[in-house]
Amino acid sequence: MLEMKVFRESPEKIFEDLKKRNLPKDIALSVIDLDNKWRKLIEEGNRLRAKRNTISKTIGELKKKGTDFSEVLKKMTNLKNDLVQNEKDTEEALNIRDSKRMLVPNLLESEVPIGKDENGNVELSKKGIINDNKKWLSHQDILEGINGADLKRASKITGRRFYFLTGDLARLELALINFAVEMLCEKGYSLTTPPFLMNREAYEGVVDLSDFEDVMYKIDEHDLYLIATSEHPITARFKNEIIELKEGPLKFAGISTNFRREVGAHGISDRGIWRVHQFSKVEQVILCKPEDSKKMHKEILDNATNIFEKLEIPYRVIDICTGDIGTVAARKFDIEAWMPSTNKWKEVVSASNCKSYQSVRLNMRYRTSEGTDFPHTLNSTAVATTRALAAILENNQTDNGDVIIPKVLRKWMGNQEIIKAK
C-alpha cells in the first residue's frame, strides 16, 4: 500500500500511474476524500479528549481538597457520549480509507514499458543456443520414461496437480536446491527456513487481497494460510519493527515448500509438473534503503540469470509491462526458459522491486539520521525446482529419452552424468 504522504502531497503521481495502467482514478480520489473525513474526525476527537482530560484533572484536584465535584461531573456525561460516537466514526473512516488504499496499486518505475497485457512485455536479452531440427519430447513424456514422478498415485491420495518425485529426479531436485543455496550463501545471503504457515494479519501485509481467493490455501480452524512463497514470511518477519540497515541491505536466501491453489489455471502445457499445487523454491529476499533498491534489483536478477546460465538452459529476460505487472511491484523482470517440445519460452523466474509498498502495509521501518523511513523490499526466484526440472528434462534430453545431468549439479548426484530412461 502507498504512503499517505503520496496521496496528500502529490496525488498527480498516482493519477498518472493509474492512467498508464488503464485504471480509473476514482479509487485514489476516494482515498483522498476519506482521508480528509478521517482527519476532521481525529481533530474533533482530540478536542473532546483534551476537554475530558482537563475536567478529569480538575476532579482529581477538587477531590484532593475534599471539595464537592458533582457539578463538574455532570459536564462529563454528554462529553463521553460524543466521544464514544466520535471514536466509532473515526475507526470506521480509517478502515474504509485503508481498505480503498489497499486497492491502489504501487507507483511504477518510469522505465516500465506501456502495454495492455502480456503482449506488451519487452524482451531485454536472450542467451543460449536453440536447436529445433530434432524431435523433442515433452517434459511429461520424459518424466514417464525415466520414472521421475508419480502423478497418478499422488492424485489418488491428494488430488490433481500433486506429484511424487521419485528416484534420480528427487535427488536432482535436492541438487538444484543445494546449487542455488551454495551460490547465494557465497554472495552473503543468509539462508532462512521460514514457517510454512502464516496468519491473516501478517499475510495481508505482503500480498494483493485477491490472492486470498485465488492463491492461498487456508487452514480454517486456525486462522492460518499455507505460504505461497518464502518471500511472504521472510518479508513479514519484520512487521511493526524498526530494522537496522546501517551495514547495508539485508539479504536472505529463503528455502521452502510453497502451496498454491492456482484457481482458474488450465492448459495442455500445464500438464506434468509445470503447474502444481506444491513445489520447492529457493528465493532471494532483500530489504534495503530506497537509494539501493535499483542496484539490488539488478543483483537478484543477475543471480537468477547466472543460475540458468550455469545450468546451460537457454533463457531470455522479459521486462513486464504496465498491463501485466500486477498491484505490488514497481518493476518486474521475468526469466523465461526455452521449452523445445512446444517451441515456447516459459516463465521460470520473477524478480520484483516492490519499493515501499509492502513495508508501509507491514509498518516496517529503518532508522535514518532524521528518524525513520520505509525500506524497499525486493524478491526474486533463485530456482523453483519443478519448473527448473522440467526445463532441464526437455533441454537435456537425448534421442532415446535419457537426460544429461547439468555439469554443475553432478557433485550432488555422486558424479552421476545421466538419468537413463527405463
Place this chain on the structure above:
RNA sequence: GCCGAGGUCGCUUAGCCCGGUAUAGCGCCGGCCUUGAAAGCCGGUGGGAAAUUUCCCUCGGGGGUUCAAAUCCCUCCCUCGGCGCCA
C-alpha cells in the same frame, strides 16, 4: 495440554500491591570542547493532527470498571521455567 512467573519507547529498566503528566541507564543524532578522535558536558531521540506552539494517542492485543487505567477486572496472544506428550 496443565501449573507458575513474566511482556513498559531501538535495547535494558523503574512504576503495578495502594488508579491521577511513563523513570533512569545504554545506544543513536546534534552541539560545546579538540589538530582529529575518545572521554566529559549540554540538548534531542515512538506515532498522529494542527502549525512554531499546542493538542491527542502509545506500557503485548481486544474488551470492561472509573471523572480518570501501564496500574483494577475479564479475555486472547506471546516469552521463560516446571510437568506431561512427542519426531
